[in-house]
Amino acid sequence: MRFQYASQRKEYGRALVDLGKSRKDVVVLDADLSSSTRTADFAKEFPEHFFNCGIAEQNMMGVAAGMAASGKVVFASSFAVFATGRCWDQIRQSIAYPKLNVKICATHAGITVGGDGASHQTGEDVALMRTLPNFTVGVPADAPETYKMTRAFAEWNGPCYMRMGRLDFPTVSDPDEGFKIGRGSVLRNGEDVSLIGCGIMVSRCLEAAEALERRNISAQVINMSSIKPLDDALVAGAVKRTGAIVTAEEHNVVSGLGAAVATYLVEHDPVPMRRVGIMDTFGESGEGEELMRKYGLTAEKVVEAAEEVMRRR
Amino acid sequence: MVAYPDDVIAELERRANLIRRHVIRMTRAAGSGHPGGSLSSTDILSALFFKVMHHRPTDPTWEDRDRFVLSKGHAAPAYYAALAESGYFPVEELLTLRKLGSRLQGHPSRNKLPGIEMSTGSLGQGLSTALGMALAARLDRKAHRIYCLCGDGEQQSGQIWEAAMLGAHYELDNVTAFLDRNKLQIDGPTEKIMSLEPLTDKWRAFGWNVIEIDGHNMREILEACDKAKEVRNRPTMVLAHTVKGKGVSFMENALSFHGKAPNDEETKKALRELGEDI
Structure with missing residues (x-):
């Protein structure tokens, strides 16, 4: 893209x-x-x-x-x-x-x-x-x-x-949409899997959705810019629509966006889910893009996770 | 310099004694709390709330009020008693200290009780918030002053010295801080746990105007407040030499009463010493 x-x-x-x-x-x-x-x-x-x-x-x-x-x-x-x-x-x-x-x-x-x-x-x-x-x-x-x-x-x-x-x-957000506390936004509609990202990983989710489309998988992409309060209604809608969730964040998967979404899912609507993010480790020196590849913050990782949650659904 | 007539001093001393009796009764009723550090702070608090500060207990958010931050939040019993005796809330409420549902939390909470400017209790933090209030006052071209009462134990926190630098750097002469130098902390004498001296030199070296007083001499407290107002371009630290547990013989300089309430017998004895008819 x-x-x-x-x-x-x-x-x-x-x-x-x-x-x-x-x-x-x-x-x-x-x-x-x-x-x-x-x-x-x-x-x-x-x-x-x-x-x-x-x-x-x-x-x-x-x-x-x-x-x-x-x-x-x-x-x-x-x-x-x-x-x-x-x-x-x-x-x-x-x-x-x-x-x-x-x-x-x-x-x-x-x-x-x-x-x-x-x-x-x-x-x-x-x-x-x-x-x-x-x-x-x-x-x-x-x-x-x-x-x-x-x-x-x-x-x-x-x-x-x-x-x-x-x-x-x-730049991925809708220029016509304002930001509201407690609200995320749908950037791309899809039926098979929901990719919920924040920060720079929203762009990786969009790239992943495009790659999935080439494999005839229709992915919904959500920009969850409000982490707290989380947009519960948007997550609930994703569950209803696709029933398979991937979160993506440039943050430790322990207690970031993925953990917030997982908590909502477990308590309300348990469906297959996977977190893409920093896997409970510290980083190191390098170029930003190189580090994202090394630490698994890529569209490919989001695609893998999407295919896995769809299999488990 | 204002000369304070003897009757003004005597009245403040009477009210300080009243605060001390409240502290004893409150900590007894709660079964916990910090009587030692409350009693060392009592004379300073009484001077501030009953004489020095411009405030309106019936209009606690009055824009032009002087602000007070209790950086040593564990002296809450004495602070609450001074607020109640000023008229911020009913004196009867003092005995709810530390009880479930009470507005009188173990340490001061800004959103619970009128008159509390800042939530405190985690030591070393109050002075920074007082300086924020002082910067805001100057930005708004307001003449009110910011008062802050620090403990000596919390002088061991790095944040205190970060605040010391900022106060001098921004020349916050609208700040009068007190250092309740009672020389004891939970684990023992400050100079044994983590020595603080020479404190006066330290505050001077950080660019503050330092005034040393006897923190139980009402006249010296009032005069220090007046002197601080006349200083330009520097904040003032009033280094007040105090006695932990001041006013109750068996609590004075007694480590055991830092964070322990008196029992029934001790309560009676303390109140008798403080001149109460029982």
């Missing part, structure tokens, strides 16, 4: 600038990665509303909580591994428990970070955030959806987590 590619981070930065123009209550924090996370774009336009906290993520989350308690809509950014793991207790105690209006928007998630290696990659961030009560968790599939999710989070009163990648992502 031929895709257009665009940067999620750039769209995040653009959304922040647009928010800054229309809202005086928006403030942005970063932990010394503002040129990478693109919060620097906001800092340039609205220097008074931007606060660099240095390499001190725990303190940054506390400061974010205090500002939110004073009525600000606070965006706090860093790399996903640092914005969640280094300061998880601060997020839990000072943001999630008091239900404060902080939007943790993290970039460089997954293994497509590339050369920096496992210390800077993360397959655990969605797991860490979705287990926190009061949190909303979103994984935009591409750059346009990143823009929409940023705007939607600004309108939502409560703590949110958004996960972005470093690489330019294939």
Whole structure:
């Protein structure tokens, strides 16, 4: 498939600038990665509303909580591994428990970070955030959806987590469809198997659907950009329509999108299912695309999984 | 500098004594809680809630109120008693501390009880949130101040020093923090567990205005608050030397009463020492 590619981070930065123009209550924090996370774009336009906290993520989350308690809509950014793991207790105690209006928007998630290696990659961030009560968790599939999710989070009163990648992502979302918290979207209709992806893996699901079509298999493709709350109705519809489910994520299969969908299926509608994702391992240095191949984040893996769940149905 | 008349000081001391009696009764009723660190904080809390801070207990979300964050969240009994005596909620409710369904959680919860600005309890975190409030106040061109009460044990947390850097870097002179230096933590004296001294030098080196006081001398507490208001471009840390369990002879400097409630006999004795007719 031929895709257009665009940067999620750039769209995040653009959304922040647009928010800054229309809202005086928006403030942005970063932990010394503002040129990478693109919060620097906001800092340039609205220097008074931007606060660099240095390499001190725990303190940054506390400061974010205090500002939110004073009525600000606070965006706090860093790399996903640092914005969640280094300061998880601060997020839990000072943001999630008091239900404060902080939007943790993290970039460089997954293994497509590339050369920096496992210390800077993360397959655990969605797991860490979705287990926190009061949190909303979103994984935009591409750059346009990143823009929409940023705007939607600004309108939502409560703590949110958004996960972005470093690489330019294939544009896959419907330009006419807005992002709504708790809602996924069907990108391709199909009758035989449902491929439910998030982030960059949505594009791999679309490629897989095309490959399956060549084998006379009709695959439905769902972009599940709202991880929490999960779009249960959309999953239920997929079960009814195809009765065979594959999930795909650039995240540890332990407790990410696949685990969320599996929980729904086991409790409501048990049908054959398989998770494609990082198989409970750390990454390593390499080019993003190379790493995706090595760690099984490919359309071929999604095709294999689809054929397997169809056999088991 | 304001000179405080003796009767003002005496009235604050009377109210601090009242808070101490509440702390004893509350922890007795709960059967658990932290009387030691509550009693070392009581005089500071009384000065803040009954004299220093501008706040409206009947309008707890008043925009221009001074904010208070209890970074040492385990001193909740004394904090709740000061809130109740200020009029945020009925004094009778104090005895529901730690009970199922109570608004008085074991550690302060922002969404449960009016007057609580921030949920705390996991140590080392409150000061950062206070600084966030201070940045927001400055951004909004508001004149209110942010008060924060830290424990000495939590000075061992890295986050405290991250906050120390940020407070100085952003020149947050609208912050007055207190350090309740009672010198004891759960496992023993702070200097044996993980030495903190020289604390004054550390806070000065981090760029803060440091004022050392006797944390049980009401006049010194009030004067420190006044001095802090006059300092420009630096936050203030009031290093308050205190006694854990202050006011009850057998609780003073007693490690055992860090996280243990008094029994019936101890309760009677404590209340008698605090001047209550039983």
